Amino acid sequence: xxxxxxxxxxxxALLDCRLTNTKYHTTTREGKNDKWLDAxxxxxxxxxxxxxxxxxxxxxxxxxxxxxxxDLGTGxxxxxxxxxxxxxxxxxxxxxxxxxxxxTFYMDTxxxxxxxxxxxxxxYIYVYxxxxxxxxxxxxxxxxxxxxxxxxxxxxxxxxxxxxMREMLxxxxxxxxxxxxxxxxLLQLEAGHVExxxxxxxxxxxxxxxxxxxxxxxxxxxxxxxxxxCLVLGTESKSIYILDPEAFTVLATMDLPSVPVFISxxxxxxxxxxxxxxxxxxxxxxxxRGSKDVSKHMIELNSQPVGMARINKNxxxxxxxxxxxxxxxxxxxxxxxxxPASITTLEIIDYKPRSFAxxxxxxxxxxxxxxxxxxxxxxxxxxxxVTGLQFGRFGREDGTLVMxxxxxxxxxxxxxxxxxxxxxxxxxxxxxxxxxxxxVPKKTKLFVDQTQRERENAVVMHRTxxxxxxxxxxxxxxxxxxxxxxxxxxxxxxxxxPLKLSAHVQGxxxxxxxxxxxxxxxxxxxxSNLLVTxxxxxxxxxFRKKMIQVPMLVPGLTYNFETFVDCLNDKGVTENVKVxxxxxxxxxxxxxxxxxxxxxxxxxxx
Amino acid sequence: xxxxxxxxxxxxxxxxxxxxxxxxxxxxxxxxxxxHFKPPELKNHEIVPTVGFNVxxxxxxxxxxxxxxxxxxxxxxxxxxxxYKECDGIIFVIDSSDKLRMVVAKDELxxxxxxxxxKDKRIPILFFANKMDARDSVSSVKCSHLMGLExxxxxxxxxxxxxxxxxDGLHEGVDWLTxxxxxxxxxxxxxx
Numbered sequence: 001x002x003x004x005x006x007x008x009x010x011x012x013a014l015l016d017c018r019l020t021n022t023k024y025h026t027t028t029r030e031g032k033n034d035k036w037l038d039a040x041x042x043x044x045x046x047x048x049x050x051x052x053x054x055x056x057x058x059x060x061x062x063x064x065x066x067x068x069x070x071d072l073g074t075g076x077x078x079x080x081x082x083x084x085x086x087x088x089x090x091x092x093x094x095x096x097x098x099x100x101x102x103x104t105f106y107m108d109t110x111x112x113x114x115x116x117x118x119x120x121x122x123x124y125i126y127v128y129x130x131x132x133x134x135x136x137x138x139x140x141x142x143x144x145x146x147x148x149x150x151x152x153x154x155x156x157x158x159x160x161x162x163x164x165m166r167e168m169l170x171x172x173x174x175x176x177x178x179x180x181x182x183x184x185x186l187l188q189l190e191a192g193h194v195e196x197x198x199x200x201x202x203x204x205x206x207x208x209x210x211x212x213x214x215x216x217x218x219x220x221x222x223x224x225x226x227x228x229x230c231l232v233l234g235t236e237s238k239s240i241y242i243l244d245p246e247a248f249t250v251l252a253t254m255d256l257p258s259v260p261v262f263i264s265x266x267x268x269x270x271x272x273x274x275x276x277x278x279x280x281x282x283x284x285x286x287x288x289r290g291s292k293d294v295s296k297h298m299i300e301l302n303s304q305p306v307g308m309a310r311i312n313k314n315x316x317x318x319x320x321x322x323x324x325x326x327x328x329x330x331x332x333x334x335x336x337x338x339x340p341a342s343i344t345t346l347e348i349i350d351y352k353p354r355s356f357a358x359x360x361x362x363x364x365x366x367x368x369x370x371x372x373x374x375x376x377x378x379x380x381x382x383x384x385x386v387t388g389l390q391f392g393r394f395g396r397e398d399g400t401l402v403m404x405x406x407x408x409x410x411x412x413x414x415x416x417x418x419x420x421x422x423x424x425x426x427x428x429x430x431x432x433x434x435x436x437x438x439x440v441p442k443k444t445k446l447f448v449d450q451t452q453r454e455r456e457n458a459v460v461m462h463r464t465x466x467x468x469x470x471x472x473x474x475x476x477x478x479x480x481x482x483x484x485x486x487x488x489x490x491x492x493x494x495x496x497x498p499l500k501l502s503a504h505v506q507g508x509x510x511x512x513x514x515x516x517x518x519x520x521x522x523x524x525x526x527x528s529n530l531l532v533t534x535x536x537x538x539x540x541x542x543f544r545k546k547m548i549q550v551p552m553l554v555p556g557l558t559y560n561f562e563t564f565v566d567c568l569n570d571k572g573v574t575e576n577v578k579v580x581x582x583x584x585x586x587x588x589x590x591x592x593x594x595x596x597x598x599x600x601x602x603x604x605x606x
Numbered sequence: 607x608x609x610x611x612x613x614x615x616x617x618x619x620x621x622x623x624x625x626x627x628x629x630x631x632x633x634x635x636x637x638x639x640x641x642h643f644k645p646p647e648l649k650n651h652e653i654v655p656t657v658g659f660n661v662x663x664x665x666x667x668x669x670x671x672x673x674x675x676x677x678x679x680x681x682x683x684x685x686x687x688x689x690y691k692e693c694d695g696i697i698f699v700i701d702s703s704d705k706l707r708m709v710v711a712k713d714e715l716x717x718x719x720x721x722x723x724x725k726d727k728r729i730p731i732l733f734f735a736n737k738m739d740a741r742d743s744v745s746s747v748k749c750s751h752l753m754g755l756e757x758x759x760x761x762x763x764x765x766x767x768x769x770x771x772x773x774d775g776l777h778e779g780v781d782w783l784t785x786x787x788x789x790x791x792x793x794x795x796x797x798x
Contacts, residue, residue, distance in 0.1 A: 414710055
């Protein structure tokens with residue numbers, strides 16, 4: 001075995017290699033055409049970081065690109081800047097505060113062309129050159145609220161009671177003034193600790209500092225790969241700073257309506273540039289050189305952004321509501337894709353040798369989706385939720401994807417030389433038939449004339465139609481009232497005698513079975529003294545029972561009354577038969593049913 | 607072959623000629639290995655990344671080699687398969703210190719083995735686990751495991767750790783290849 005930093009490291013590396021190897025074997029044996037080679041696999045690398053804190057760069061100018069990671073550790077301690085050469089940890093530096101971004105940039109024109117590493121952390125930018133601390137840049141302090149400053153000055157000379165001071169600070173905070181970190185800490189303390197805190201800090205001058213939220217680079221005046229770059233950073237105080245890389249002075253500042261969280265820069269500082277920033281208020285702003293108007297190309301999102309990337313002129317934004325949007329640089333929305341789970345991070349693939357550009361979207365369901373335009377071209381399934389993504393050159397390989405996971409794993413995948421991303425959508429899109437043109441015949445003269453007429457006489461036609469409709473309704477209502485008056489309908493409208501009638505005719509003739517069904521539809525009231533009789537043409541039909549006595553009707557039950565009917569005519573003539581339900585002592589029937597009789601078969605004499 | 611050629615060969619003055627293909631990823635040391643076999647007056651002092659391929663000739667104790675030194679860069683790797691047809695042996699060079707790209711080397715080897723021209727051809731393959739002097743290099747055994755060579759059964763193969771800068775291990779490998787190729791050539795001539 002070659003020399004290794006530690007025996008344990010050796011073992012782990014060995015184990016991992018074996019793991020990778022066996023895993024690879026299984027995939028090939030299954031015959032799965034995977035687009036990615038599993039180059040490195042360490043689920044216990046204990047790297048806790050995000051996309052913004054990962055970068056790949058040739059920091060030693062030897063053609064062997066290193067992975068630079070700002071490790072967030074536990075969030076309170078163990079923050080480290082780690083540099084990986086190949087798969088081994090090459091160097092490690094402790095960072096004092098939580099890192100918010102890492103970039104590499106060329107800050108001079110010296111040979112060999114080694115870029116510097118910039119780590120944003122709190123209000124500072126730490127610059128490392130040749131893997132050694134080189135410079136610390138502090139953001140200019142902000143203006144302190146005069147009253148707050150006054151209070152602390154008084155405290156210094158013991159002219160104010162600490163408790164009344166605390167109260168006044170609390171009032172200031174409630175008025176919405178932004179306070180210094182020291183005052184905010186004072187407000188958080190319990191009453192017993194206040195005095196000690198004030199005594200400890202009152203002699204040091206009060207400073208108000210902001211925190212860097214995002215970091216990017218911009219070439220200064222030449223577009224070369226190794227040209228000098230400026231640092232572009234967004235802060236918690238809603239502004240963007242552009243720093244000069246040689247003198248570390250602020251070249252430009254720009255103000256935003258909200259706190260920037262993701263930043264993407266293109267162009268050159270001395271020529272023309274665009275800075276696209278997505279902010280905490282759910283808006284994406286575009287800043288241009290020499291333009292102060294930030295709201296011109298503003299994009300309003302439906303939800304808060306969780307990742308932003310830019311390919312050429314298109315801006316891709318992932319939102320908290322599980323959607324991926326694409327906008328033009330002018331702010332016009334091109335498309336939206338709904339994702340199966342919430343997004344954790346977003347990164348672009350810009351693989352120049354194959355001129356392949358796509359967006360990588362890491363999801364909460366342990367998958368990484370690759371979108372080329374709006375088409376899903378590949379899914380990488382992982383064993384853990386991916387939180388950091390970086391695609392680029394690592395070691396000597398151009399198409400390398402570095403992933404860090406929630407549980408601290410580090411995974412490296414290499415794009416296969418033979419991998420092909422098919423552009424058709426894996427997900428269901430509109431069917432192909434939708435794009436086929438239908439053979440619609442040309443408009444005829446008649447159609448045109450008709451349309452013309454309709455257009456000219458629209459009002460008259462509408463009125464005519466409305467009048468006819470009203471007349472139709474009137475006629476219907478009249479008939480209905482008439483039917484009610486004559487009890488011509490089969491359901492009784494009399495509240496005293498709620499009855500329902502239906503009648504059936506069975507048989508093919510000349511003798512039919514005639515069934516009358518009666519139901520008392522009331523809840524509690526019984527009906528009595530009812531008769532059923534029939535109205536018919538006695539030349540045509542003969543009812544064997546001319547009249548049926550109806551017993552008392554119990555509510556809810558259906559009663560059947562049957563009679564036979566003989567058809568007297570064999571010429572195929574039919575007529576309607578009316579069924580009346582009568583009440584003794586009333587001349588008007590309670591209800592009436594009309595039954596159309598079927599055509600009778602003639603008597604067959606055998 | 608003329609009478610004098612046969613005579614010369616029989617006497618061992620003129621050696622039999624074989625074609626070998628030298629492949630492997632970029633920066634694995636293919637050109638440096640070939641450079642080592644060249645006579646001192648023809649040696650290059652500066653090895654630069656190969657573009658396309660170079661044709662080099664060198665001699666071992668029994669054979670005259672014509673080596674096609676292929677470029678290993680990604681964009682030239684599709685050239686390799688153009689020469690599979692006419693080669694008698696393959697030298698596959700692996701950078702044993704580049705653990706990250708071992709899978710890429712394996713992928714390229716799999717593509718090579720599955721290629722229609724080589725699939726059914728019993729062609730000897732010599733692996734050089736190069737850069738054995740590098741600090742974080744892996745042993746030749748480990749290397750053959752990572753490359754999945756134990757599954758390679760239908761072709762004679764051999765792996766040896768090498769250092770192309772000093773020449774360690776190179777002759778061992780080429781001697782093996784010479785023996786293999788001599789067998790193949792004898793079989794061929796017997797068939798004739």
